[in-house]
Amino acid sequence: MTTYGYFLSSEEFAPAELLSQARAAEQAGFQALAISDHFHPWNDEQGQSSFVWSMIGAISQVTSLPVTTFVTCPTVRMHPAINAQAAATAAVLTGGRFRFGLGTGEALNEHILGGPWPEAPERMEMLEEAVHVMRRLFTGEQTTHRGTHYTVQNARLYTLPDEPPPLYVSGFGPQAAALAGRIGDGFVTMGPDAELVGQFRRAGGGRKPVLGGLKVCWGTDRAQALKTAHRLWANEQLPGELPQILPTPTHFEQASKLVTEESVANAVVCGDDVDAHLGAVSAFADAGFDEVYVGQIGPDQQGFFDFYRSRVLPRLQETARRD
Template identity: 80%
Template structure:
């Protein structure tokens, strides 16, 4: 049975708005929450970028829903040992309902301290070593580690949950999917790509969870919804590795001038036809995903949650 959750966009909404959305998601019948981990938004129109670990602490106090980061890069901006401590505390605060989604990251968030931004193969190598460090520290034992990319000396986490948080690895290509299958507790990918899911499972993923997500824009006027999505999230339609390589919101704004409203209309579910939303979300269940997280673009949050509570979630579960 697929779990349907709500995706909290820390790039678009204030901390208070995210907490309100979490409450509304629970009331609407969503079963879990995901939240992005960004230092910058993708563009200035989105306009926010709160610190994810503060948000998870706050979420733990307002809702019992499980929370997953989609996703944290544990390799550059924060050392893996610091990420391990943050994740362990999040797991304790949520009573074991925290899942740690991890990925190789984007220059947009990771270049801010002046560190070099490696090419994709090295980023995956760094991610693998970071996972090793995090797992060692999750034991609560004293850890010293000298690897290719990271050093840890006499570190011990004193605040740890009874069971370590599962590590879900993100991937959008075959190498990352294979890495997730080999070392992850689950796989995160944002498109219902059956080939990628199969690559993960063949590489060792087996029956481990597959997690996905999508953006929609509910509005009673479809054309207005398309315009809202185009204004706020044109970066969703940028091709190739641009999302991993562009370093600032200004660069994303420049590249996004190539994205037309028609491209958004063709790619995203916009408007208030329940059948369109059922098809878009249901495609993930058909592709073998265990969890799907939906994010509403724009201001009509209460109306979106009412719509999903009455017309979409019951249909998905039927």
Template identity: 80%
Template sequence: MTRYGYFLSSEEFSPPELLDQARMAEEAGFEALAVSDHFHPWNDEQGESSFVWSVIGALSQVTALPVTTLVTCPTIRMHPAINAQAAATAAVLTRGGFRLGLGSGEALNEHVLGDAWPAADERLDMLEEAVEVIRKLFTGKRITHRGPHYTVENARLYTLPAEPAPLYISGFGPKAAQRAGRIGDGFVTMQPDAELVDAFRRAGGGDKPVIGGFKVCWDTDRQRAVKTVHRLWPNEQLPGELAQILPTPEHFEQASSLVTEDMVAQATVCGDDADEHVKAVAAYAQAGFDEVYVNQIGPDQAQFFDFYRTEVLPRLTGDE
């Protein structure tokens, strides 16, 4: 049975707002939380980008819901050994309820230390080696690792959960899905694409969890919702690899000037039609996803949670 969670957007909301949303999500009947991990927002209009590990520590104190990063890049901005320590501590604080979503990253966040941004194949190789380092450290043994991309010397994690945090690997194409099936404990992808799910399962994913998420904008006025999405998240409609290679919010703003309100209206669930919201969420279950996370764009958070509590989640879970 598919589990329904709420996606906390670190790029649009401050840490106190994220904590408030987590409380409301639990009260509304959502079963899990996801949280983004960025150094920058996609554009200045979004206006936030807090340090996810501090936020997760705070979340562990205000909600009992499990938390997954969607997703962390463990390759450039933070060394995988440091990511391993952060994830292990998060798992302890969440009483074993933490899952580490991992991906090959975006230049937007990873260029900030001045490192060159590698080509896609090299980024995937770096991700695979990072996963190897993290798994070694999760054993609690003292390790030394010398690989093509990372060196770890005489390192040991002393604060560990009873069981290692699962590593869910992100991918948006067949090659990435296959690699996720080979090296991951689960698969993260954002579109309800049954073919990608099948590629993951056939490559070794088996019955491991597949999770995804998407954005909506609840509002009693659909056109106002469209304008809110167009103002805050036009980058969601940028094609191809732009999201991976553009280096600054200003570049995203320039590219997003090509995104129209009509494009947003066609691609995003906007307004208060419960049928549309249910259909969009259910598409993930139909594509074979085990978990789907919904994020509300804009200011109407309390109204969104009340709407999902009364109109959407009961229909998805059969509790009408």
């Protein structure tokens, strides 16, 4: 049965707002949480970017819902050994309800220490090595590793959950889906692409969970909701590899000037049409996803939660039970 969760956008909301949303999501009937892990927002209009590990610790104290990072790049900005320690502590704090979403990252967040930004094949190689390092550390044994990209010497994690956190690997193309199938405990991808899901499963993913997500902009005035979505999240309509290589929010703002309101309207559900929201969320379940996370754009969070609690989630759950 499909799980429906809420996506916490750390680029758009301050820490106290994220905690309030986490509580409201549980009260509204959402079954899980996902949270982004960025150093920068995509643009200055979004205006936030809190440290995800601090947020997960705080979230663990205000809700009992599972939490997944959507997603962390464990290869450049923070060494895999430090990511392993952070993930292990998050799993302890959440009582084993933390899942570690991983990806190859974007220059926007990972170039900040001044190193080169590798090409995609090298980033995938780095991710695979990072997963190997973290899995060794999750055993609790003293670990020494000297690899192509990382060195670990005499490292041991002492604070560990009963079971290691599952590592869900993100991907947006066939090679990344195949990598996720080979090394991941699950797959994260943000569009309802049944073919990618199939590639993941054929590459070794089998029946492992597939997670996806979308943003919507609920509001009683659709035109105003569309303007809000375009102002804050036009960057999500940038094509291809561009989002992986632009280095600053200013560059994203420049590129996003090419994104029209019409493009956003075609990609993002705006307004309060129940069937439109149901269709956008159900598309993931229809494509074979096990978990779907919905994030609300803009300030009217309580209106969104009321709408989903009363009009959207009950119908989604009824459909899931029938299936």
